[in-house]
Amino acid sequence: MNPLYEVVRNPDRCIKCRVCERQCANEVHKYDAELDKMISNEMTCVDCQRCVCLCPTHALKIRPNENQFRENANWSHQIMDEVYKQAGSGGVLLSAMGTPKQYPVYWDKILLNASQVTNPPIDPLREPMETKTFLGKKSQKITYDENGKAHYEKTPYLELDVPIMFSAMSFGSISKNAHESLARAATELGTYYNTGEGGLHEDFYKYGKNTICQVASGRFGVFKGYLDAGAAIEIKMGQGAKPGIGGHLPGMKINDEISRTRMIPKGTDAISPAPHHDIYSIEDLRQLVFSLKEATNWEKPVIVKIAAVHNVAAIASGVARSGADIIAIDGFRGGTGAAPTRIRDNVGIPIELALAAVDSRLRDEGIRNDVSVVVGGSIRSAADVVKAIALGADACYIASAALLALGCHLCRSCNTGKCNWGIATQRADLVKRLNPDVGYKRLVNLVTAWDHEVKEIMGGMGINSIEALRGNRLMLRGVGLTQKELDLLGIQHAGE
Amino acid sequence: MKKVYVNEDWCLACHLCEFYCAAANSGADSMIKAFRDGKKPVPRIQVEEGSEVNFAVQCRHCDEHPCVKGCIAGALSVSDEGVVSCDENKCVGCGTCILSCPYGCIVPDEEAHVIRKCDLCVKNHNGAPACVEGCPNNAIVFEER
Numbered sequence: 001m002n003p004l005y006e007v008v009r010n011p012d013r014c015i016k017c018r019v020c021e022r023q024c025a026n027e028v029h030k031y032d033a034e035l036d037k038m039i040s041n042e043m044t045c046v047d048c049q050r051c052v053c054l055c056p057t058h059a060l061k062i063r064p065n066e067n068q069f070r071e072n073a074n075w076s077h078q079i080m081d082e083v084y085k086q087a088g089s090g091g092v093l094l095s096a097m098g099t100p101k102q103y104p105v106y107w108d109k110i111l112l113n114a115s116q117v118t119n120p121p122i123d124p125l126r127e128p129m130e131t132k133t134f135l136g137k138k139s140q141k142i143t144y145d146e147n148g149k150a151h152y153e154k155t156p157y158l159e160l161d162v163p164i165m166f167s168a169m170s171f172g173s174i175s176k177n178a179h180e181s182l183a184r185a186a187t188e189l190g191t192y193y194n195t196g197e198g199g200l201h202e203d204f205y206k207y208g209k210n211t212i213c214q215v216a217s218g219r220f221g222v223f224k225g226y227l228d229a230g231a232a233i234e235i236k237m238g239q240g241a242k243p244g245i246g247g248h249l250p251g252m253k254i255n256d257e258i259s260r261t262r263m264i265p266k267g268t269d270a271i272s273p274a275p276h277h278d279i280y281s282i283e284d285l286r287q288l289v290f291s292l293k294e295a296t297n298w299e300k301p302v303i304v305k306i307a308a309v310h311n312v313a314a315i316a317s318g319v320a321r322s323g324a325d326i327i328a329i330d331g332f333r334g335g336t337g338a339a340p341t342r343i344r345d346n347v348g349i350p351i352e353l354a355l356a357a358v359d360s361r362l363r364d365e366g367i368r369n370d371v372s373v374v375v376g377g378s379i380r381s382a383a384d385v386v387k388a389i390a391l392g393a394d395a396c397y398i399a400s401a402a403l404l405a406l407g408c409h410l411c412r413s414c415n416t417g418k419c420n421w422g423i424a425t426q427r428a429d430l431v432k433r434l435n436p437d438v439g440y441k442r443l444v445n446l447v448t449a450w451d452h453e454v455k456e457i458m459g460g461m462g463i464n465s466i467e468a469l470r471g472n473r474l475m476l477r478g479v480g481l482t483q484k485e486l487d488l489l490g491i492q493h494a495g496e
Numbered sequence: 497m498k499k500v501y502v503n504e505d506w507c508l509a510c511h512l513c514e515f516y517c518a519a520a521n522s523g524a525d526s527m528i529k530a531f532r533d534g535k536k537p538v539p540r541i542q543v544e545e546g547s548e549v550n551f552a553v554q555c556r557h558c559d560e561h562p563c564v565k566g567c568i569a570g571a572l573s574v575s576d577e578g579v580v581s582c583d584e585n586k587c588v589g590c591g592t593c594i595l596s597c598p599y600g601c602i603v604p605d606e607e608a609h610v611i612r613k614c615d616l617c618v619k620n621h622n623g624a625p626a627c628v629e630g631c632p633n634n635a636i637v638f639e640e641r
Contacts, residue, residue, distance in 0.1 A: 015531035017515045023508070054632055056515050057528050428548070435506045435633045 001084055003042035006063045007051075013059035014038055020051035020060060025418040025430055048411035050420035082341070093341035096414035096424070098241060098333045098378050098400060101345050105333075106352035106485070107384045111494055113475045115462035122464050124455035130465040131451055131458075133160040133395050135372040136301045136325040155325065156301045158232055160395055161190030162451045163466055164385060166443075167330075167376045167397035168214050168236065168305070170198025172249045172258045172270065173337030173414070174403075175431040178423045181406055181439030183207035188440070189447050194397075195221075197236060197247060197272060199261040205229050212303065215292065217246050218272030220262040224295065232300050232326070233292050235285070237276070238307030240334030240377040243348045246272030248338065253417055253426045282318040289323040301325035308332060308354030308377065309347075313361035320362055320371045328397060329354050331377025335400040337424055338415035351377040352391065356489045359392025359471060382453030391489065392471040405446040406439045497578045498640050500541075500616065500625050502551050506635035507543070509550035514539035516630030517554075520620050521612070538605040540614040541627045541636075552627065552636055554614040555580060555601040563593035563602060563613075581615035584608070 007028060016038055020029040026044040029051060031037075045062065052060045069077055082093055115121045122129065136157030143151045166182045173196065180203075186193040187210045194212040199221015204211070213230035215222050227233055238244065249258075249270040259266040279285050289302050304319045305328035306312065312329065319327050331351020336344065355375050362368040375388050376397030385396050404410070407421035414424035422433030454466075463469050477494040478486050486493055515527065518539040522530035530537050541554035557580050564572040564580060571586035572593060589609040594602045603612045616638075617625045628638045 013528055015515070015527060017511065017531075019510050019512055019515070022510050054510065054512065056512060056519075056630065057526075429508075432506060433508055433633060435635070438634050 001043075001081065002067050003045060003065055004081075005042055005045045005047045006065045007040040007042050007045060008061040008063055009038060009040065010059045010061075013057040015057055015059075017056060019054050019056065023050050023054055023420060025420050025425075025427070046411045046413040046416070047409075048413065048420045049409040094338050094415045095341040095344050095412060096338050097335045097410055097412040099345045100412065103333070104350065105378075106350055106481075106489065107380070107387050109479055109481050110352070110387050110489070110491065111477045111479055112383070112386060112390070112457060112461070113477070114460040119462045121462050122459040124452075124459040127459075128464065129455040129459060130467070131162055131454055133163045133466055134158070135160065135374065135394055137371065138369040140369055156232075156299055157325070158192060158301055159190075160192070162447055163389060163395040163454070164379075164447055164450060165191050165212070165374065165395060165397050166193035166402050167334075167399035168194035168196040168212075168234065168239075169337075169399055169403075170196030170214075170220075170247070170249070171201050171261055172196075172198040172253055172426070173247075174423055175419075175425055175434060176201060176203075176257065177431055177434040177436050177439065178403075178406060179204060180436040181434065181443055182402065183211065184436060184440035185443035185447070186210040188444050191447070192231060194234060195230070197221075198249070198258070198270075199263065200226050200229055201257065201261050214305075215288075216272055217274070217276045218270060220264060220270055220272070223263070227292065227296050227300075230300065232303055233296065234303040234305055234328065235276075235288060235292070235324075236305045237279070237285075238305070238309070238330065239336065240307045240330030240332050240348055240351070241336035242339035242343050243307035243309050243332070245274045245340070245343060248272070250417070255426055258426065282322050285319065285324075286322040293323070303328050303374070305330060308349045308351050310349060312349065312354045313357040316358040316373075317361055317365055317367070320365075320367045324371060326372045326374060326394075327358070328374040328376065329358060330397070331375070334377035335403075336414075351375050352387075353485075353488050355388060355391050355393055360490055363471075382450040382457065385450060386454055386457045386469070387476065389466060389469050390472050390475045391491075392473070394470060401446065402443055405442045406434060497557070498616075498638055499557055500554060500614065500628060501637050501639065501641065502553070503635050503637070504549050504551035506633045507550040507552060508633055508635070509543050509545045510632065511543050512630050512632060513541050513552050513627035513636055514543060516626040517541045517614075520617060520626035523620075538603055538612045540603060540612050542603065553599065553601055554627070555597075556599055557614075557616070558599070562596040562598065566592045566596040568592055579616055579618055580613070581619070582611060582613050584610045584612075587611055 018031050028045045032039045047062045134157050137155045139152035171179050182193040183204050192212050197216030208229040211230040212232045212234050214234045216236040251267045251269045303326040304324040308331045332348025372394040374395045375393045379396045379398050419425040422431050473491050476491040479494045518537040519527040519530040522537040524530040541552050543552045561580050569586050569588045571583045587610040605612045625638050628636045
């Protein structure tokens with residue numbers, strides 16, 4: 001097999017400081033004393049860009065290897081490489097992060113509206129603009145007594161200062177420092193981060209009021225204290241990157257701390273079953289929702305997270321009737337620490353279509369106010385957030401974007417456990433590379449910037465509250481979409 | 497006085513601080529020129545590496561400053577703010593300060609036969625500690641304590 005990348009070192013710039021050598025966990029760079037030169041072993045390079053970013057003289061470049069197999073539109077270089085790999089290993093191919101395949105990104109085919117003349121735009125720097133969001137059941141009926149006091153059914157809810165939350169990433173799939181960064185950022189931003197299925201590290205209980213505690217099929221780390229610690233509980237039924245299968249954390253990553261947090265023996269694989277073995281119907285799901293509510297004294301909203309799959313609207317309708325307060329839908333472009341390549345690249349549907357279908361279905365059935373809808377699975381910018389909310393979401397989950405803020409360069413090698421940026425690794429010397437003091441500020445910066453942009457875009461539309469944007473599909477127009485796609489998204493074509 | 501402090505929890509032993517320091521104090525206007533033709537300018541900060549703990553060491557500008565007291569050539573001095581610095585034109589390279597520094601912060605420059613020590617980048621073109629600016633993980637900070 002040929003190396004995928006080529007390390008280009010500019011000899012006029014290289015000062016042989018050996019920083020690249022010290023920083024590469026894949027051992028690509030090496031100083032050769034005999035030659036008095038830095039040399040490269042490109043076979044193990046994953047193009048994570050750590051060496052490039054830290055090189056003090058900008059002497060390095062990583063390029064795709066120009067060496068090519070004979071051109072073939074059907075048998076691409078990558079497909080051939082994968083066949084060779086499997087012929088050598090006999091194993092299932094593993095990949096990480098979201099699918100890199102060229103599937104349509106509907107966000108990029110939707111345009112936003114702005115006000116002109118008759119309905120003037122609003123300047124968010126001069127006038128109040130509301131992005132605070134509440135997630136949970138919305139009371140259907142409000143009555144007033146003779147004193148004018150409102151009476152309505154009170155149900156637990158989440159209060160978000162920004163309509164963006166950090167999506168589930170377990171301690172195990174990401175490092176403790178990454179978790180600390182997310183927890184501290186969520187606290188400062190007035191939003192929530194999600195423990196994923198790895199339990200909650202004992203040091204992070206103090207961030208509980210900004211934590212969503214996940215209960216997944218493996219039930220790792222779940223006990224009363226854990227359920228009580230968070231602001232909400234999320235039942236993970238599926239994940240966008242790998243619908244239909246559970247997570248798998250290899251034993252080599254299960255060190256003392258993870259073993260304690262997940263409550264499993266050190267060094268054993270943490271394999272989450274594909275289904276919850278106690279959930280085979282909506283009625284079973286309802287039992288778990290109510291069990292978790294009962295266990296936490298009916299004080300916390302329950303989220304049910306499902307992957308965007310073919311029948312997502314019908315599934316969401318069932319989930320809404322199961323007693324869940326919030327439905328989280330994860331699109332197929334969503335990330336993962338590790339998933340079988342074929343599943344990641346071929347299973348599921350785009351989040352845009354899933355969201356439109358779910359929102360329409362819940363409205364048609366008159367149960368939209370029984371649940372809030374949160375969407376994730378590659379929300380890449382404030383524009384995606386605005387489009388998602390206008391399509392019908394109450395809030396968005398971000399995870400890949402959050403990891404990028406922490407230094408991730410999307411090399412998609414999380415499964416190797418050798419993340420050079422200290423994110424998707426448990427090796428102590430690598431974990432150290434992510435200083436949470438730096439990380440949390442970058443996350444706060446990112447979400448604050450997005451919030452500003454959301455306000456700017458809303459202002460342009462003449463809308464001063466996120467409530468008025470939600471499900472406001474008139475603000476959206478499609479470009480280059482077929483009539484079928486427009487119908488599914490429930491939007492008109494640009495020009496209409 | 498603001499001083500340079502090191503937090504060993506975040507030091508990665510990447511040694512970038514040494515290179516940023518050496519370049520900033522070399523008189524050259526870029527790192528490439530500072531290290532051109534195999535030149536090896538001496539850094540005033542040095543990373544101590546262990547198996548688990550690493551940290552960078554440089555002058556603490558301590559109140560006792562035994563180096564200044566012991567300097568036989570009058571090359572070392574303390575400014576009003578408390579910055580200990582070395583006049584390399586006066587330094588005779590005797591090494592008394594190196595022996596007397598309890599922190600091991602003073603570095604001999606064998607080639608120039610003088611000592612090199614951190615002066616918080618007050619004299620070079622950088623103006624602010626180059627090690628602090630160059631540290632990729634905030635392991636070195638410049639602050640009042």
